[in-house]
Amino acid sequence: MKKNYLLGMALMASLSFNSCDKEVVYVQDGNGVESVADGAQIITLQVENGGDGLATRAGRPLYSAEAKQTIENVKLWICDNAGNVKYVTTISNWDKDGSTPYTTGGHGRQKTIELKDADKLAAGTYKIYAVGYSATSDYTMTAVTDVKKTEEGPSKYTFNENMVLPCSTAGEEIFAGQMELTVEKGKGFKKPVVLNRQVAGAFAYVKDIPYMEGAKYLKLVASAQNQSLVLGNFNSFDLTGNGSGNDANVKYVVNGTNGKAGSDTCVISTIDLNKWFTAIKDDNKDNLIDAGENWKNPYSSDGEGHPTFQKGSAFGGEFVIPFAHVDGKQTLTLQLTNAAGTTVLRSWKVNLGSADEQLKQTITCWNSGSTNWSTSLSGESSSTYSLVRNHLYGIGTRMNDEANPEKPGVDPDPNPENPNDKPESLNNKQELVLKVNDNWEVIHGMELD
Template sequence: MKKNYLLGMALMASLSFYSCDKEVVYVQDGNGVESVADGAQIITLQVENGGDGLATRAGRPLYSAEAKQTIENVKLWICDGDGAGNVKYVKEISDWNTDDVSTVYTTGGHGRQTTIELKDADKLAAGTYKIYAVGYSNSSAYTLTDVTNVAKESTFNENMVLPCSTVGEEIFAGQMELTVEKGKGFKKPVVLNRQVAGAFAYVKDIPFMEGAKYLKLVASAQNQSLVLGNFNSFDLTGNGSGNANVKYVVNGTNGKSGSETYVISTIDLNKWFTAIKDDNGDNLIDAGENWKNPCRPSSSPTAGTYPTFQKGSAFGGEFVIPFAHVDGKQTLTLQLTNAGGKVLRSWKVNLGSTDEQLKQTITCWNSGSTDWSTSLSGELANTYSLVRNHLYGIGTRMNDEANPEKPGVDPDPNPENPNDKPESLNNKQELVLKVNDNWEVIHGMELD
């Protein structure tokens, strides 16, 4: 799971983002920030790294719970603090990940940061303000009109609703409140956190069944728009470790109608195995020399430039727009299907019985009243919500490289690596999900 932070102008408070590696964009909360000259107004934007899209797409693919970021753009707004949303200052930053735009930082968290000083006509008069920031990708799957069109002297909508053409894409956002005193300067951080959830299946020992072609991770619901609001805005210092600042928020809306399940990710087994066969008669798809890494470039790839996996495994995952649980319906299921979609075998994917989420009341966006007034209780091991900045994983995979000390090597499964351990599907009826929040918290999932 992953987390990215944006350390915003000294004006800004913190913004936070996580759940599948921590990817949060934020501005530090003021602790340990150096003093500034009288009257200086400085904002430090910081995107912290806190997490299957195996195909080329607009945002980064999800290969693990690793804390990292690949966003290209960050946009920041300073608005009057009276609730009217009048924009007093706008800053757009492109090519965020290049060294001449932002630099690596390791204080508090780790990620990239840049500093903005307000001077001359841009300086803020005494008063109260709200600062917002959003970090996003080029050619995004989101409709970003509400982000790109908000200019100085226009009105800022605190709860932007962004339609999405996919199940989700990584995006960061955060907010802070600022009080400017006459004759005094400031240096404040704004924290941007990941605004989506993540879900993946990392499995091995796949049953052989005639005609088997896909492993699909399906869900009981799917939202088609993301709401940027009700931010966490904390500097989450551990990737998926959880702390007192963890939130449980469903910031998705515009759900698909109907009673069918919705596919989050699809693993094409023909991309992982040269043939779907069982020559040794153990009722599992042959691995060994029959296995291949579909992410490995075909010609002389540079080690460390592509993800590696345990030999014999298969991986699929995606960033997901958060959604609330559906009473009486299994939230996630892993299905083995043929080319036509017929389910040959399935496994229920459950939260562990001691998972902290089962104790929580979930805050949800209420599209009818356009506010955060809905509270959802009754989270169960098999009927649970996918919440913002939490990563839900079958198996354990903490890094894009199966063994970061040996980049470019697809290792044999023994000895087992506790940080890279695909879940066996042999003779099991239950899958275990792990939710990673620096992602803020990591939840362990079980197969049923």
């Protein structure tokens, strides 16, 4: 598995004071310390490239587990121990002019911020927060965008942790993190913080799709769906493997709330087969939708840099607000439906592999009733499992937006098979295996039933 930094951002800073009470900040990037001019306070905000539905909307679409970021704004603020906001800044056009690439200790984009004059921090205890988000986000971002310095508020303004962001879709990629900071007069320090992806991801990458009269959609449906994201209980560690899951600092957190009411099916992603095939037909009578010349890449008209896929395949995926498993209910199911979406012509259960590390874990959940992180969830099983923060759950294997990165823009033939780009066959399958990837912290492989 190719190792890439996927999920998150790193913010690293240290401050020290000389005998004349002048603050000096040193920024640590993981491989050393960069000294700065005497009397300066500098924070380097680092957003590391992270892992990754096919949808056109505000945030970045999910095409694969490739390390990318397209966020447009990063907001940073610093609070004292009482919750008073002492410093606020917003960086616009982050992915273009607002930051620069870096390759030391990872790869992503970074911005250096210097605290001057009245913005300098006095001795005390602080928390630094940063959130990276899209300019036209699907989230209601007021909990973030309304943060202001205490003295600038209509009354004395204090910041409360655990921001709740309602969302108009199943989810959208967003990054956040926190660093605790103690500034002592005459003493220096250095301490890293990592801002990670705050959502889960789920995709279906399949081939050999059964032909059934009237078939139009492949839908990935879930047992539950949360409609708000909670920013808090951050995992401020620099995870070192793209979905490898071998980092001791991997967390299993459900940071979603405001569950969808009623018994309606919770659809995570929808594949319109008419976009992948010229016609839904079976001229060769093998009981599968004809591929070959009948197949098309629906993104080939997007110009240079469009995603490519193995010929004959279909893909659909989305970022998802994490949710807890529902006892006695299959968590994910892949359904082949008619045009109205009301008749299920064929379905496959999507299971975690029996040896998946998540099945051994106790999941930390946001308790909306008491508005804290007091809920611990156990009883994860292959069929009833939670979708947790910064983990990617995939049917099939797809590590890059380009099926073959060495041949950009070319949709490859099915053979020879590429271990990094391998759609799951639906032919005669009764069980789907789901894979989860989070640096994504972990990549989970899913099984079809």
